[in-house]
Amino acid sequence: MAARYRMVRALSERLSEPLEIEDYVVQSMADVSPTKWHLAHTSWFFETFVLEKGLPGYRGNPHYAFLFNSYYNTVGPMHCRPKRGFISRPTVKETYLYRAQTDDRMMQFFETVTDRQWQEFEPIIELGLHHEQQHQELLLMDIKHVFAQNPIYPVYRQRREREETRTSPLHWIDFPEGVYTMGNDGTEFCFDNEKPRHRVFLEPFQLASRLITNGEYLAFMEDGGYERPELWLSLGWLHLNEQNWNAPLYWEKPDGDWHAFTLSGLRRINPAEPVCHISYFEADAFARWAQVRLPTEAEWEAASATAPLIGNFVEHELYHPAPSTKIPSHQLTQMFGDLWEWTSSSYAPYPNYDPPTGALGEYNGKFMCNQYVLRGGCCATSQMHIRRTYRNFFAPDKRWPFSGIRLAKGMS
């Protein structure tokens, strides 16, 4: 576990390596946190839930307890989220020092922990590592948003490889009706929101064999996709008009051609790549335009049983989705990695959902309202972080996740 702790923690720092000190400070919208904050908050998590409880005599810095608590009311008061970008101190150097000190004490904890303590703290440390992996993905999402505000278009990672311009054709894969079992049985680590395992009845359905591409999305745009209210949910149409949406997030037309800002800078749209940074509203409108629909999360999970858990994850260091180039005889591709896939399912507790008591009960349950479930992980997710039962969730107007479109339809 100590080895895995070191490995996971190290990735946070490796992902920050391309950044200048100034980049660590900025919060470009309330949803975004400064890199510096992510690095500190993930340390605060171990400090608060492990060291302060399990390491005799340990006392954290009360300023950090206030600044780096995200939303755990049970733990104490916290700094106001939209003001995270106003906090220049601790500096980046001090933040790394905080991480190093936390890691030292964690190593001390690993060495001195009793068996009885281990029973209590092992699941919390496991949770802390998955928590850190979530923030690694957020760190990439957030720094992309920060860089995108800057007309200088900073580059996070140079990219020179030739691009794939072909993609496999879209097939429909059939799944029969029946009572399926979904959710996690808890033999491996999972978040509380994936439990308990339970039964659902599914009418027969079909799932698209791959993600929707930029080329397909451009056809929607050229067919008036952003100008036709009949294609949109009422709330989506409201958002579109208030925020003047006319393309996915990060798309612009500097010279008459569509480009998108990526972590490798501004690049011309590649029609073969999956369309990315799509809100639920846009995914839903695209599906309606295509006269099909999005899958439910139960359908997605049932179907995913047939797909191998491999894909374009953060370990590939592409930080961008890639075209599906498999030519399968009716097999699902891109189910894992590349892009999170919007489902039509509102984020809700499973039957007999039982969150832990205390602060860690605030981890998931209190967000189960007005958010939609996404499945499968993305190019900014750690491969060892994802599961078939994994439930990600965002409000339907959010576009800064690495999110895309998988279509479904009924069979009537």
Next chain:
Amino acid sequence: MAARYRMVRALSERLSEPLEIEDYVVQSMADVSPTKWHLAHTSWFFETFVLEKGLPGYRGNPHYAFLFNSYYNTVGPMHCRPKRGFISRPTVKETYLYRAQTDDRMMQFFETVTDRQWQEFEPIIELGLHHEQQHQELLLMDIKHVFAQNPIYPVYRQRREREETRTSPLHWIDFPEGVYTMGNDGTEFCFDNEKPRHRVFLEPFQLASRLITNGEYLAFMEDGGYERPELWLSLGWLHLNEQNWNAPLYWEKPDGDWHAFTLSGLRRINPAEPVCHISYFEADAFARWAQVRLPTEAEWEAASATAPLIGNFVEHELYHPAPSTKIPSHQLTQMFGDLWEWTSSSYAPYPNYDPPTGALGEYNGKFMCNQYVLRGGCCATSQMHIRRTYRNFFAPDKRWPFSGIRLAKGMS
């Protein structure tokens, strides 16, 4: 059908009788529409979807087409919803004239309609009558909100009868696991969102035998219900703080004791009555405090099969929920009438949902986002309007519907 048309239309006018002309004009928040607008919009519905298409030579007033279109983008542009209270003309008298003229032409339509036309228009007129019944309920909700803004506390309906101060005890009714069929088979009228009939699997559950009372809700309040973040959804806690919620809507403490504004004026809280004007956030927090949960809409519909479709509806002219006084041997009460019951289900399309094409496809489907389903009707609903499969829906922060709490729990 003509007779039923006349009867339904007459109720809109009867419900408006207690009002002064000035009352018809006011819009007290964006959700509320002026009474005058409800009376005109329901006429516009028949004019637009029946008369303009089915009565040769009929031409509506283009100003009215703009002012009284609610949200049908397919039909044409419309007046901005939050500004409905800025429109003093047409006057109330002119609005009634508009109704009378519409009714005259509808009668002419009924007399002259051909069999072939009837096939097309009968379902639309049926829909128009149910639409009008929905607006009758909105009219009562809205005028209550308007009156509640006024320190003079206008009375809609005098009420002198003695109040029931007892209520039946709360029992838990069991329902077994299994594949249930839900949704409407379409042999009677129903909205498109109730179809198609489909199968769901339910884990075993229990439903409370009656609604939660004011007395029970007061116990939640006295136990710090509105001050303890751990009881609330994150969004709910945000709303509570932004809007300084510390009690249900319309509750106040003029003299140290809790009172509530009702359509019969300001009245002392009756602990035996069902608690009313509750948001989803409050219903959910109450359930969490009580260590149970809200039912899903599938659970509610499955359970409702065992309850008679009777209750305290608008025809009772109480315009307020009443205590449950049945002493049943484990039988559901108050499932219909009294108060809409929040379910934990986000408003979503049923599998293979198929909205009509054209403007009437905007009736339901485009609202299926960030809203929660309520079931069972209330004291402002017409008895002939409700069904076991009826799906009402509101955003989780809304409190001006006649909404209450029915609890559920799993059996593990």
Next chain:
Amino acid sequence: MAARYRMVRALSERLSEPLEIEDYVVQSMADVSPTKWHLAHTSWFFETFVLEKGLPGYRGNPHYAFLFNSYYNTVGPMHCRPKRGFISRPTVKETYLYRAQTDDRMMQFFETVTDRQWQEFEPIIELGLHHEQQHQELLLMDIKHVFAQNPIYPVYRQRREREETRTSPLHWIDFPEGVYTMGNDGTEFCFDNEKPRHRVFLEPFQLASRLITNGEYLAFMEDGGYERPELWLSLGWLHLNEQNWNAPLYWEKPDGDWHAFTLSGLRRINPAEPVCHISYFEADAFARWAQVRLPTEAEWEAASATAPLIGNFVEHELYHPAPSTKIPSHQLTQMFGDLWEWTSSSYAPYPNYDPPTGALGEYNGKFMCNQYVLRGGCCATSQMHIRRTYRNFFAPDKRWPFSGIRLAKGMS
């Protein structure tokens, strides 16, 4: 005095005669008050400052004291201004009854007042009558704004007379440098803000002989007036962009030609009429475009000594400015009536300004911030209400007063 009281009070009711009951209720923006509110508030003024203090045993309605107090913190708490349009009761009929009862008791007061009381209350009654005249003008401004929101364009007053299409040429009138005396000496009634009389030094200046016309303003518009930031104050440019100003308030182009909504309905722009419903920002930008400036209020008042106190006032029942048709040999016209004239002077206290103690000290002084002075009265002002020393004031973004442009320039 009793006769004058009756006459002034009667005008408020006469100005309301063209209205339907529904029109009395609407508040179309926070600055606007419902007609019903104006009629009640002016009665509340006499009730609060005369009857409750001077008529033994008189007790006002506490609900009305709350609803119809405008901004007198010293008197007690008050209803929230932007919610005046939510109050349907008292009805219009009850409001007129309130006025009649107030008038009855005022007549009783006039009959029974002692000489000693008269010394105290005569100035307050005088103030109350001028206060009522201010609200008569507001009533017209406000109902125009209410009607303008309605696509039906209600007509307040039919107008059939032929329009004057000529206007006199614009001359520049010279005024020499020197120490001028300004402000009111208090031998006639005036508001506290017009006192005391004091000395100012003016450098030599010129004043335009008449108001700027629609024709001249159209030349500014056609020369890119609303698209050139260099013509605008920084705050004005901000407002223009936030609110999409591209013409004066109430101007629209229904069919390619500019029209303006007036109290006589939508009318084609008459180039000879003074341009109306102009903000300070627009007046200032026009002046900068014309390479001149607006006058200070001291300049305006000094110059006004040479102009007769006559003009197009509310008594003319035109409710709209009219072209200047005098062909004077260098004489000021339109200084009084037609339109309030923006000065470049921020509304500030005169040296040794001494507001009354108590509630009536809130009448003027507390508004002396971020407002600009206008002079001369308008077509909605009573002739007997205006004075050479009269100081009207509005925030620089307001456009719903009957406001226009008089130019000035220095002589260097």
Next chain:
Amino acid sequence: MAARYRMVRALSERLSEPLEIEDYVVQSMADVSPTKWHLAHTSWFFETFVLEKGLPGYRGNPHYAFLFNSYYNTVGPMHCRPKRGFISRPTVKETYLYRAQTDDRMMQFFETVTDRQWQEFEPIIELGLHHEQQHQELLLMDIKHVFAQNPIYPVYRQRREREETRTSPLHWIDFPEGVYTMGNDGTEFCFDNEKPRHRVFLEPFQLASRLITNGEYLAFMEDGGYERPELWLSLGWLHLNEQNWNAPLYWEKPDGDWHAFTLSGLRRINPAEPVCHISYFEADAFARWAQVRLPTEAEWEAASATAPLIGNFVEHELYHPAPSTKIPSHQLTQMFGDLWEWTSSSYAPYPNYDPPTGALGEYNGKFMCNQYVLRGGCCATSQMHIRRTYRNFFAPDKRWPFSGIRLAKGMS
């Protein structure tokens, strides 16, 4: 001039020395700019108005032209002010490089400039230096605001000297009525808004001999200063309530005693020090409470002729106002340095004000609306930057300048 250029430019960098890189990036409210932005913008000024016009072949970076233009519409489009804190690049190092390169080219310009060019550019360079001095003061105001957001309370400058706890008594100094001459005659450098010199008539008045102290302000607070609407301008009362003002900016009560955050950290209030970070609204309310008033700017300028141009300026490196300890026999103290003094004068053009044409005409004139004039400089102002005729200005709700209270009264 080259020597002075180097000296002024060097101070900007010296003032930034105590900062960490992270501190340079933050924008804590829309009024504040990041330190990094100030350093770049002042270079952009020389680049745009001198080098691009006067140095053959010079081409600036177009990204910088966009990012570091503040408000010169005439020069071109600019980055949105409230988003300056979203821009992490150029880095601090690159910003210093930009400064160094600009300085190199300016040195080249100084060496190669022709006499004819010098006539054109000398006034612009002079303006650029005064512009840089204005931003040096803003830099200190802004970094104080940034640090104040941080619960860690970063210290800009350690301070150990003993504090003066005595202050001289407040006397009233008389000034007679008469025609005074005000404004700058242009023989020295001044901003366009200080010209032309012109005549004003002043009624007799008195000015307080020193600034108001914390002790005197605490008496106002303890007498209900922040709870009594009758003391406040209407707009001020609105602001106070919306923003929950109950003390000057940066004051807090960590342990029951009032402290203020300063550039030397959180310090207990010293009653002898001038009260600081006061809005116009608070200054005006304090004066009303004291039954006197604020001076006009004409009064202040007339009176200032009797005071020596010395004081506590940025060169003293205190960055905080100090008690007045002179015991003068009726002589003005603290007129220069320590704190900017609010006048009751709205910022307006002097008679025959004539701004330059082109972009530099945007420097002052377009801000002459809804702002109030402050006089005398402060502890963050360069001594060589201030003049008796200098007009500073802020909107009446601003509290982050180093602003204080000088009282005046009439003599009647």
